[in-house]
Amino acid sequence: MSFPNASAFAFNRTRRAYLATQLAVADTHWSRFRGLMGTEAARFPSGNGLWIVPCHGIHTFAMKFPIDAAYLDSARVVVHVEHSLKPWRIARVSGRATSVLELPADTLESSGTEIGDAIEIEFGKPSEEGRA
Numbered sequence: 001m002s003f004p005n006a007s008a009f010a011f012n013r014t015r016r017a018y019l020a021t022q023l024a025v026a027d028t029h030w031s032r033f034r035g036l037m038g039t040e041a042a043r044f045p046s047g048n049g050l051w052i053v054p055c056h057g058i059h060t061f062a063m064k065f066p067i068d069a070a071y072l073d074s075a076r077v078v079v080h081v082e083h084s085l086k087p088w089r090i091a092r093v094s095g096r097a098t099s100v101l102e103l104p105a106d107t108l109e110s111s112g113t114e115i116g117d118a119i120e121i122e123f124g125k126p127s128e129e130g131r132a
Contacts, residue, residue: 009126010049010101014117019070019103020049021126027053036102041065050102051121057093058100060085066105070113071097078117081108 006022026032032052036044041064052058058069064087071080071094079096084105101119 006048008051008121008123010051011120011122011126012111012113012117013120015112017111017113018047018126019101019107019111019113019119021047023049023051023101023121025051025053036060036067037062039064044104046104046107048104049107051099052102053099055100056095056097057091058082058085058102059090060087063087068103068105068108070101070103070108070119072099072101072119074098076119076121078113078115078119081113081115083108 006024008023008025009021010019010023011017012019026035032055035052035058036050044065060067066084066086069082069085069091070078073079073096080092080094082091085091107113
């Protein structure tokens, strides 16, 4: 996973807060399977994220650090959250979720992200002047 080359960003429209300004997309069988396995924590700092699509649930097998996860429905509304999910765990599976955002631990709490929030995922880089 090469986050400096991330091609998207995630913005919580409800809270007016960026969740990830360097968002990589895992949308192939292999990239969804691999996810963040084996990634060093230093390669996944604040501002980074991984959007797994399609996805109904995640695990943290072979991971070295805790993560936050926001489960999104087809309208990209948060339907479930996991805070600081530790390595070697299986998280909840949600039939309502169509994708999952994996983020550095404490991202959801610091942004105030909650169930029902609308998440915008855009390809390209966020504007320097921020979101209106």
